[in-house]
Amino acid sequence: MFSLLKEWYHKFPLYISPPRRSASCRLPPYWKPFNPARMKTFLACLLVLAISVTLSNASxxxxxxxxxxxxxxxxxxxxxxxxxxxxxxxxxxxxxxxxxxxxxxxxxxxSYMTPVTYDSEKCESIFNKLTCSYNVVEKADHSKECPVFEWVG
CATH class of the missing domain: 2.10.70.10 (Complement Module, domain 1)
Structure with missing residues (x-):
């Protein structure tokens, strides 16, 4: 896949061709040709963004x-x-x-978080409209709270 990206990058360069300058003048970094380290960093950032978007559950x-x-x-x-x-x-x-x-x-x-990961066989989630929150309690005894491992919202 990396070679495919490199090939695409050379066909459609993401840099501006530099103006003619003297040999002593240094070019800005975005005028440099393909840089594998920069491409790997870009792909890593893209991967993190893709994962975070799929894990978010905003309503x-x-x-x-x-x-x-x-x-x-x-x-x-x-x-x-x-x-x-x-x-x-x-x-x-x-x-x-x-x-x-x-x-x-x-x-x-x-304005509330929804419980996702808890023992659903032993516990149940109950929504309280007065406090706008969920309580996760045991099915047999509602006075006992259950641990929740993951919330979304």
Missing amino acids: CLRVPMKTGKFGHAILGCTDFEGKLHKFGSQWKTKDCMDCSCSREGIGCCT
Whole structure:
């Protein structure tokens, strides 16, 4: 695979051809030809980014701003319940979502973590809407909490 990338890199170089200069003038690093160490570093960073994106589990949504009719001023965002919020304001919904209003629209994200890795045969997760959090307790005795090894959100 590395040789394929090297071949592609030489066909489509990612550097700008340097202007004509005297021999004593040094070129900036991005004008140098193919550098295997730089390519390996780039691929390592790309791999880390790809892994982190697949492991993330964000629950967010964005609703773009609807344009108003001609002659009407837009004062803010109208949420899912029909309530008007001023630009720059933030609020929490009854479904435990943290929302904000901007000129681009409404952005909402969950405000809680969801348990993923725990003993599901012995324990169960219960969502508390008052505190917007999960409690992981034993199925037989809800007064005993269970250990959670991984949370997402």
